[in-house]
Amino acid sequence: MADGTTASARRPSGQRRADAQRNIDKILDAGLRLYSSRPGVSVAEVAEAAGIGRVTLYGHFPSRTELAKALMDRAFEETEAAWRDVDTTGPAGDTLERVLREQWHLMERNRNLRDNIIGDVSPQWLRARHDPILKRIEDLITRGQDDGAFRTDLPLSWMLTALYSLVHAAADEITAGRLTTEQAPEILVASLRSLYRP
Amino acid sequence: MADGTTASARRPSGQRRADAQRNIDKILDAGLRLYSSRPGVSVAEVAEAAGIGRVTLYGHFPSRTELAKALMDRAFEETEAAWRDVDTTGPAGDTLERVLREQWHLMERNRNLRDNIIGDVSPQWLRARHDPILKRIEDLITRGQDDGAFRTDLPLSWMLTALYSLVHAAADEITAGRLTTEQAPEILVASLRSLYRP
Structure with a gap:
């Protein structure tokens, strides 16, 4: 009772x-x-x-910032789920190129979202939010450095940052109308191939 | 009277x-x-x-945005004045590397300023504000493509954007404590050398 x-x-x-x-x-x-x-x-x-x-x-x-962070958290749940299924085995050089091409649609899907929240969260917050995905790419770069596919004369952290910057720069170039959705992943692959080559 | x-x-x-x-x-x-x-x-x-x-x-x-824009306008007056005296003659490959090293102190001086205003102006506004400087670099890249020093298989706009992104990424890496002020310009030069090479 x-x-x-x-x-x-x-x-x-x-x-x-x-x-x-x-x-x-x-x-x-x-x-x-x-x-x-x-x-x-x-x-x-x-x-x-x-x-x-x-x-x-x-x-x-x-505030707009709190909404932006909640939206990014939700978007990242899906993005991280998609990344959990990504196969990063195989030769590091080929694998990086395959993964960049295969996962580009996530970047393309989140391009406008990113544009809407970029003024509401700090670049540091946004970068830290990418950490789980970047960790997987970092492991791939390390593996490529170990087996001779990638250069070892640049800091690992810089190689990761260069990739992060160029991926987002390529997305911004689509928004700016200077690259097409089809061009962007290929140009990114060609750029990182040159940048990572020993 | x-x-x-x-x-x-x-x-x-x-x-x-x-x-x-x-x-x-x-x-x-x-x-x-x-x-x-x-x-x-x-x-x-x-x-x-x-x-x-x-x-x-x-x-x-x-608003904070109007103050940020006025401060950037004033900072760019000095930066553009410094760029007017930059000698961009000579072989394009060597010249780009020399200019990156020589002008890095401007990036270093404006690093905290950029960090303070990044939440107040759009990335598009900030990029457009760099146009007079980027125009001089674009001319240098074009000259390097003409004389065989730089690759021609990537769009000129992308080569410029990659440089713009990597320069600012290198500055952010200093702020994040992942690169030193001394490392940054050398790592940038090594990265762009690989990225621009035919």
Whole structure:
């Protein structure tokens, strides 16, 4: 009896939590869809697309930065899941080129999202958020250095940073209209091949 | 007589303009000094260092973005003046390496400034602001392609973008503590040599 009363007293607060979570999900779903579709999306547009009032949205995400970080966290969940299935075995040089080509669609899919959040989070935060993926590439570079496929006269950290910079630069060149979606991965592969060669 | 009266009537407004310009100069001088000295500088700190009230500062620069753009404009005036004296004659390959080494101190001097404004202006604005300097490098790359020193299988725009990205990545690596000020220009030269080689 006492238990029943307690549970019933709790229900409204549990209900509020469930409502809040549903709103958060609506905001992140609509936000990810909208941020990924084109640059220059406003928070008001996200609220409207989510069917949520702006006050409610700001209650969950008080600033554009907090919304941006939550959207990137959600996008990275999918990206990291995709990377878990990536086969990085085989000769390091060929494997790096294959992986860059195969995974380019993730970069292409997240290009507008990145453009929308770039003013809201620090470059350091964004780089750190890439760490799980970069760790896998770092292992691949190390393997290539061990078996003679890649140069060893540059710091490993720099080789990784150069790749990170050039991948994002290639994506930005598509946005700027200076590269096509088809050109970008091939130009990236050709550039890193030259850069990594012993 | 009429002229004298008019001139005298105008004086207060002329005086106000002179005061305003003096305040703007104080803000930009203090801002450039402070923004260049370390990351994480607040607008309130700029006002304090300039000996100006925050309300006065916001009167001239209503947002952090407007202050950032004015500071970058002033910094670029000096950087462009330095670039006007750069000798880009001689074999393109050697010249590019020499110029990268000689001009690295400008990048190093503006590293903290860039870190302070990166969240306030778009990457597109920042890239466009570099155009006068990039134009001189583009001419050098074209000359190197013509005389066989540089590859011709990558778009000229990409070769320029790769340089722009890697230069800034190298500066960021110093801030992140992954490269030293001495290493950075040499690693950059070695990377671009590999990337540009036919």
